[in-house]
Amino acid sequence: MSLHVAFCLWGLPDDPAVATAFASDAGFQSVDVRPGYSKLPDAERTLPVTCMAVAHLMPDGALLDAASEPARQIAVKHVRSGIREAQRLGIPDVYLAPPATPDAPAIAAYRESTLTLADEAQRAGIRLGIEHFPGRGLPTVRETLAFIAACGHDNLYLLLDVGHNQIAGESVAESIRAAGDRLQYVHVNDNDAQSDLHLGLLEGVQDEAWVSDALRAVVEAPYNGPVSVEVNMALDDPRASAASSLAIVRRLEPRV
Incomplete structure (x- = not known):
């Protein structure tokens, strides 16, 4: 059985309809989207949608971890x-992305916002994930899982980004094992092991063995969701990087 491979539409400098058409033509099975995707006519939404980055396109000044209550409430309203x-x-x-800093007030504000939104998502029958992100308030998988556990809400999960693992020096396989049934979703990309460049697979420091091991860890986990290719629209040719990444997943994924 092959992995389900999705594509993050914000990886292209095109409007969502054009990006969706590319994803469909390239052979991706579903897409990840930003808020506002429902504005597209049904005929242009040609692929299933498996995830939404609900904190993208946030109004200026709005933050889930803001010290200002009004700014935080604007952010909560946007995500809601x-x-x-x-x-x-x-x-x-x-x-959601994690808070900007690990400072206690920011973490506390983010926790309050997140718990409110976890309730909201649960009522809607939707799982809410938190992404680990080096350089921000939850920089590692380990710290993100600890935050999720401390929140004590059964509708909080981990979105794992293998490129972020690479920067943080965390094993993908160990992270997936640690997440267990809290693993919500998986993004795949490459970088220089220092900055979040969102290169295509094998375009940075990865080699085939590293990618193969990461994909095997996904397949062997109690997880049946997609791996989603997330490239940077600022790349010289993000379409080529995306299509190449899909081909690499298909070539290196374990056969089970």
Whole structure:
């Protein structure tokens, strides 16, 4: 059985309809989207949507970890709207980036926002994930899982990004084992092991053995969701990087 491979539409400098058409033509099986995707006509939404980045396109000054209560509430309202849109579109998973800093006030504010949104998503029948992100308030998988555990909410999960693992020096296989049934979703990309470049697979420091091991860890986990290719729209040719990444997944994925 082959892995289900999705594509993050924000990896192209095109409008969502054009990006969706590319993903379909390239052979991706589903897409990850930003808020507002429901504005596309049904005829242009040609692939299933498996995840929404509900905190993308946040209004200026709005942060889930803001010290200002009004700024935080604007952010919560934005994400709540995204969750409701995801529900209308039948999207099973949505996710958040972590807080900007590990400072205690930021973590506390983010926790309050996240718990509110986890309740909202649960009522909508949608899982809410948190992405680990080097340089931010939850820089590692280990710290993100600890935060999720401390929140004590059964609708909080981990979105794992293998490129972020690479920067943090965390084993993908060990991270997946540690996440267990909290693993919500998986993004795949490459980088220089220092910056979050979102290169295509094998375009940075990865080699085939590293990618193969990461894909095997996904397949062997109690996880049946997609691996989603996330490239940077600023690359010289993000379409080529995306298509190449899909081909690499197909070539290196374990056969089970």
